[in-house]
Amino acid sequence: MGLLTGETLGPLAVAVAIFLLLVDLMHWRQRWAPRYPQTPGPCLGWRQDFSNALAPGLQLRRRFGDMFSLQLAWTPVVVLNGLAAMREALVHRGEDTSDRPPEPIFQHLGFGPHAEGVVFAHYGQMWQEQRRFSVSTLRNFGMGKKSLEQWVTEEVSNLCAAFADQAGCPFSPNALLNKAVSNVIASLTFGHRFDCKDLRFLKLVDLTEDILKEDSGFVAQVLNAIPVFLHIPGLVTKVFPGQRAFMAQLDELVAEHRMNRDPDEVEKAKGNPESSFNDDNLRLVVGDLFIAGMVTASTTLAWALLLMILHPDVQRRVQQEIDEVIGQARRPEMGDQARMPFTMAVVHEVQRFGDITPLGLPHMTSHDVGVQGFLIPKGTTLITNLSSVLKDETVWKKPFRFHPEHFLDAQGHFVKQEAFMPFSAGRRSCLGEPLARMELFLFFTCLLQHFSFSVPAGQPRPSNHGVFGTVVSPSPYQLCAVPR
Numbered sequence: 001m002g003l004l005t006g007e008t009l010g011p012l013a014v015a016v017a018i019f020l021l022l023v024d025l026m027h028w029r030q031r032w033a034p035r036y037p038q039t040p041g042p043c044l045g046w047r048q049d050f051s052n053a054l055a056p057g058l059q060l061r062r063r064f065g066d067m068f069s070l071q072l073a074w075t076p077v078v079v080l081n082g083l084a085a086m087r088e089a090l091v092h093r094g095e096d097t098s099d100r101p102p103e104p105i106f107q108h109l110g111f112g113p114h115a116e117g118v119v120f121a122h123y124g125q126m127w128q129e130q131r132r133f134s135v136s137t138l139r140n141f142g143m144g145k146k147s148l149e150q151w152v153t154e155e156v157s158n159l160c161a162a163f164a165d166q167a168g169c170p171f172s173p174n175a176l177l178n179k180a181v182s183n184v185i186a187s188l189t190f191g192h193r194f195d196c197k198d199l200r201f202l203k204l205v206d207l208t209e210d211i212l213k214e215d216s217g218f219v220a221q222v223l224n225a226i227p228v229f230l231h232i233p234g235l236v237t238k239v240f241p242g243q244r245a246f247m248a249q250l251d252e253l254v255a256e257h258r259m260n261r262d263p264d265e266v267e268k269a270k271g272n273p274e275s276s277f278n279d280d281n282l283r284l285v286v287g288d289l290f291i292a293g294m295v296t297a298s299t300t301l302a303w304a305l306l307l308m309i310l311h312p313d314v315q316r317r318v319q320q321e322i323d324e325v326i327g328q329a330r331r332p333e334m335g336d337q338a339r340m341p342f343t344m345a346v347v348h349e350v351q352r353f354g355d356i357t358p359l360g361l362p363h364m365t366s367h368d369v370g371v372q373g374f375l376i377p378k379g380t381t382l383i384t385n386l387s388s389v390l391k392d393e394t395v396w397k398k399p400f401r402f403h404p405e406h407f408l409d410a411q412g413h414f415v416k417q418e419a420f421m422p423f424s425a426g427r428r429s430c431l432g433e434p435l436a437r438m439e440l441f442l443f444f445t446c447l448l449q450h451f452s453f454s455v456p457a458g459q460p461r462p463s464n465h466g467v468f469g470t471v472v473s474p475s476p477y478q479l480c481a482v483p484r
Contacts, residue, residue, distance in 0.1 A: 035375040037067040037078055061388060067374055073225040075101070077381045080371075081388035083395070083419050089363075089371045089382065090426030096369040098427040099123040101362050101381045104227035105220055108236045109247055109284070117284030118431070119292060123366060129277070130285055135431055138188055138289075151187050152439055153331045155180050156446040158196070163451060163481045170456035170478040173305055177298045178205050184439060185293030189286050190253060204249050208291055210242025216469040250287050293432055296356065297439045299473050303354035304347070304444050306474045307402050309453050310464055314404060318343050319484070322449050328484075332445040334438060340445075341414035345407035347440050351422045352390045353402045356471045360384040360424045386421055395419045402464070451481040 060068060066082040080086050089097050100120050103111070111117070118134055121127040159180040163173075182205050183193040194201035214220060219239055223229050230236060237244065308315040325339045326332050337344055363382040368375060376382070391399040395417070396406055409415050423430040430436065447453075455461060462477035 035370075035373070037069045037374050037376075038064045058388075061385075066388075067372055072381075075225065075381055076377070076379075077383055078374075078376050079383045079385055081385045082392060083389050083421070085372050086384060086386075086389055086421065086425060089369075090384065090424065090428070093369050093371060094426040094428075096367045097363050097365055097371075097382060099364040099366040101364040103224060104230060105223050105240070107230070108240065109243055111284070117281065117288045119288040119361070123427070126281075130281065131431055133277075134285060134289065138432070138435065148188075148435070149334055149438065149442070151193075152184055152442045153446065155183050155187075155193070156443050157331075158183075159443070160446065160450050162196075163447070164483060166481060168480055168482050170459065170480055172476065172478050173481075174298070174302055177301050178209075178294060180443070181298040181301070181439060182208075182290070182294045184297075184435075185290055188293070188435075189289050200249060200253070204246065204253075204290070205294070207242050207246040207249060208294055211246055211291065212295065212470040214240050214242050247283065247287060250283055250290070254283050254286055289432070292430070293435065295471055296430070296432075297436050297443075299356050299471050300351055300354055300436075300440055301443055302474050303356070304350045304440070305447070305453055305479060306462060306464065306477055307350055307353070308448070309455050309477075309479050310462065311402060312454070314346060314402075315448065315453065318346055318445075318448050319452070322445055326445070326449065328449065332442055332449065334441065336445070337441060341408060341412060342404065343445060344414045344441075345404040347444055348407045348416070348420060349402060349404040350444075351440070352396075352406065352420060354466070354472065354474075355387055355390050355422070356466075356473070357422070357424075358385070358387040358468075358472060360386050361428070363428065384424060386424065389419050389421045392419060450484060452484055454480050454482070456480050 060079070061081045066080070066085040068079055068081075070077045070079065080089050100122055103120055106120065111120075116122060116126060118127065118130040121130060159176060162176050162180075179196050179201075182201070183196075186201070187193050196202075217239075223239070308318075321340050321342050322332070325336055360383075363384065365376050365378050365380045365382065368378050370376075389395075393399050396419070397403065398406070407415055407417065407420075423433045423436070456478050457480075459478065463475045465475055466472035467475055
């Protein structure tokens, strides 16, 4: 009746034993290789074993140094820790360390030889074309210009109105932050903002959260490690319903706004089967930009508001600086940053402390490469432990506490630290970093200009510990927003 019998248990046990033996043999083969980083042993679930807390990573680094290796199933992995190793690998050796490891689970979304999007694309001509095109398109639509700044502040005004509607009562800010930030990236990718009651828009935002949960699940890791399971009929539909629904919704929006494409690039691609400018890749690039553009900024802003209610003294200092530099009569502008060192320090410290992408995105070596005296073979996956930089005990005075003074000198001037690396570094650093920095400053200052935030009366003090997943988000909390 579907139960395993003795006859089936025997072959299954043998298969499992052989698999584990092969994993162990490959692990030892790597250790025998000259100048290969030390290893704590085979591992079957990297994210579960390492990123659920900082302590295991710190312990491994203390024992094995800034570079150590793991064996995930049959995939060799080298973990990079610390600023020196990270900069050497990603910046100075970036030509050899900027590839991406295979992600078989994405094949069901349309990934193929001529369609890889931009975030997970292999390092080469396709990625270079799409990154260059994405950056130039974002610039053309206003990234880094006054026009985009006005879009962002308009969206903040709508968000402030939504906060005011809560009438000082307790509420969770996450959904409202998601909608506001999503509309900024929607303005860039689709050419206009959506009404916050638009059902298609609301569905797209909700599905984005579903995708993050699906991607960070243990099943996704198993399917990437053993992709033959992806051929089991119906499995992909059950495991990744959010991803498939998101892409279907995105296809509708892309079809409606097909005229917004760059006609020159599309014209160039005609008759060239090797070009990455095609309809399949278009949908993946738009999906990459929408998801990345929403998740990072909205999650960081959720951390910012949490830390303000946990540190009311910091909140008051920010508001004092806002009142002195901006006042209440006008909106904040990017030009205000130069005269607001404490606010800038707080925004940077939120990113450092929140540490929302502790392991970044995986890299892969495209050639044998030497880093920190070690030799890393071609085809090795690299895990960039950004937490080891953002919370390095040798760099930061109080690495595990929220301490805006990390970014201020003795005279109170803002100082950007070299170990501030929330967007990674090198060729694969976040292409939306300028937009994210603009959003964080304008959203944060506008919100604190108009509201004072506090822990709801009678509720316990929220935790400042994160919830680990694709990104590290704050533990669920509520706040009260009282107009100033």
